[in-house]
Each structure stands twice: as C-alpha cells, then as structure tokens.
Amino acid sequence: MRLKDKVAVITGAGSGLGRGTARIFAKEGAKVVVADLNFDSAKETCNQINMEGNEAIAVRVDVSNPDDVQEMFNRALEHFGKVDILFNNAGVPMSSLQIEEVSDELFDRIMNVNVKGVFLGCKYVAPIFKKQGSGGVIINTASIAALRPRPGQNVYAASKSAVITLTKSLAVEMAHEKVRVVAINPVAADTPMLQGFIGDRDEQEARKTYTASIPLGRMAQPEDIAYAAVYLASEEASLVTGTVLDVDGGRGV
Numbered sequence: 127m128r129l130k131d132k133v134a135v136i137t138g139a140g141s142g143l144g145r146g147t148a149r150i151f152a153k154e155g156a157k158v159v160v161a162d163l164n165f166d167s168a169k170e171t172c173n174q175i176n177m178e179g180n181e182a183i184a185v186r187v188d189v190s191n192p193d194d195v196q197e198m199f200n201r202a203l204e205h206f207g208k209v210d211i212l213f214n215n216a217g218v219p220m221s222s223l224q225i226e227e228v229s230d231e232l233f234d235r236i237m238n239v240n241v242k243g244v245f246l247g248c249k250y251v252a253p254i255f256k257k258q259g260s261g262g263v264i265i266n267t268a269s270i271a272a273l274r275p276r277p278g279q280n281v282y283a284a285s286k287s288a289v290i291t292l293t294k295s296l297a298v299e300m301a302h303e304k305v306r307v308v309a310i311n312p313v314a315a316d317t318p319m320l321q322g323f324i325g326d327r328d329e330q331e332a333r334k335t336y337t338a339s340i341p342l343g344r345m346a347q348p349e350d351i352a353y354a355a356v357y358l359a360s361e362e363a364s365l366v367t368g369t370v371l372d373v374d375g376g377r378g379v
C-alpha cells in the first residue's frame with residue numbers, strides 16, 4: 127500500500143503502460159482517474175480495477191485539448207476531492223520515416239499529443255497542487271528514444287526530448303511548492319503502440335531487432351514501467367525531482 131489514499135490521474139490509461147500502471151497504482155492503494163481518448167478502453171481499465179476490489183473512474187480526454195484537460199481534473203476533484211499524482215503518459219508513436227517523408231500534419235499530431243498534452247496536464251494541475259498546499263507529483267512518460275534515437279524516429283524522439291526538458295524545468299520551478307516533477311524513459315515496450323513503431327516492417331524481424339539492441343535481452347512490459355512509477359510517486363522518492371529514470375534494460379548505456 128505504497129500509495130494509500132492518494133488520488134492519481136493517469137492519461138493514456140486505456141492501454142499498454144498506462145493501463146498497467148493504473149492497475150498497480152490501485153493495488154498500491156491509490157484511487158485512480160483512468161483518462162483516455164478512447165473512452166471504451168478507459169472504461170475497460172476501470173472495470174479491471176473495480177473487479178480487483180479497487181477504486182477508479184473513467185474519463186474521456188484528448189490531452190491536446192485544453193478544455194478536455196481542465197474537465198479531466200474537474201472530474202477528479204468532484205469524485206475524489208483532490209489530486210496527488212499526475213501521470214502524463216498518453217502518447218502517439220511514429221513508424222520509421224526519413225525526415226523528407228514526414229508530413230507537417232504528422233509533425234503537428236506528434237507534437238500536439240506528446241508535448242502539448244504534457245504541457246497542458248502540468249499547466250492545469252499546477253493551480254490545484256498550489257491550492258491544496260500539500261505538494262504533489264508529476265510523472266511524465268518520455269522515451270529512451272530521446273537519448274538513443276533509432277533511424278527514422280526523428281520527430282517522435284524530438285517530442286520526447288521536449289518532455290524531458292519540460293520535466294527538468296518544472297522540477298526547479300515547482301520545488302518550492304513541494305511539487306516533484308520526474309520522467310520515465312521506457313525502452314521499446316510490448317504494448318499496442320509497438321505496432322505503430324514497426325509500421326510496414328516484418329513484425330518478427332522488428333521485434334528481434336529491438337530485443338537485440340537491449341542489453342538485458344527483452345522489451346519492457348507494463349509492470350516494468352508501473353513499478354518505476356509507483357516508486358517515483360511514493361514517499362520513498364520524496365527527495366527525487368527532475369530525475370529521468372531509464373527503464374530500458376541498459377539500452378541507454
């Protein structure tokens with residue numbers, strides 16, 4: 127029960143790393159706001175949490191839309207009365223593309239979700255944390271691709287670099303409010319997003335290539351990221367801010 131009685135808002139919690147984290151946060155005692163663009167999948171995560179005897183509500187949000195993000199926090203406050211933890215996890219991938227093949231529309235979509243989405247989450251939770259006066263934790267999902275980009279991941283990797291720098295900037299900006307801001311760099315993870323990175327390539331070959339580039343010899347599973355997030359969100363990490371934790375099997379070394 128490392129997150130007992132904490133209220134956590136998790137974006138992109140209808141799938142993959144977000145869903146895994148939502149379930150493990152709930153097992154650790156948190157009440158969870160499961161937020162996702164796909165409301166049906168958010169409800170499914172919620173059902174799974176409820177069936178395990180824990181508390182969660184589903185909220186539909188487009189993290190790139192300011193009104194949606196504000197409404198997500200309104201729902202959290204109405205239902206649970208406070209917000210202690212924000213996990214800005216929603217994101218979109220890109221398949222391998224040479225820079226001249228990247229359309230302006232794709233650039234805007236990746237930046238809108240991966241960067242503006244994180245910005246809006248931080249922007250709208252900040253006044254809530256200040257008003258509550260008891261600190262708070264923001265965890266942002268970046269990627270090891272920000273530090274070790276693979277060929278063709280150009281804009282995606284750049285979007286995650288922006289997340290890392292925003293994390294560090296806000297860590298120093300919000301420290302006096304006792305708000306900690308941290309990030310996680312997952313390595314290639316076995317989630318529905320993986321197909322988005324693989325694109326037209328042969329799936330088995332692509333999986334082999336990913337795995338071969340990870341010293342510990344396997345891709346990430348949702349639990350790997352979830353337990354890193356539990357630690358970062360918990361009191362055990364009370365002196366940890368501005369930190370970017372690689373959960374990458376050694377790929378970033």
Ligand SMILES: NC(=O)c1ccc[n+]([C@@H]2O[C@H](COP(=O)([O-])OP(=O)(O)OC[C@H]3O[C@@H](n4cnc5c(N)ncnc54)[C@H](O)[C@@H]3O)[C@@H](O)[C@H]2O)c1
Nearest residue numbers: 138140141142143163188189216217269314315317318319
């Ligand atoms: N899977 C990987 O290999 C990998 C590696 C490194 C980092 N990441 C990052 O981890 C995070 C989670 O990825 P995942 O693997 O769980 O992906 P996923 O595709 O399984 O889940 C992402 C979720 O985000 C939601 N989403 C997408 N756009 C949204 C929006 N505008 N508003 C709200 N929700 C939206 C989707 O509906 C989906 O449920 C992302 O930020 C991703 O960039 C993933």
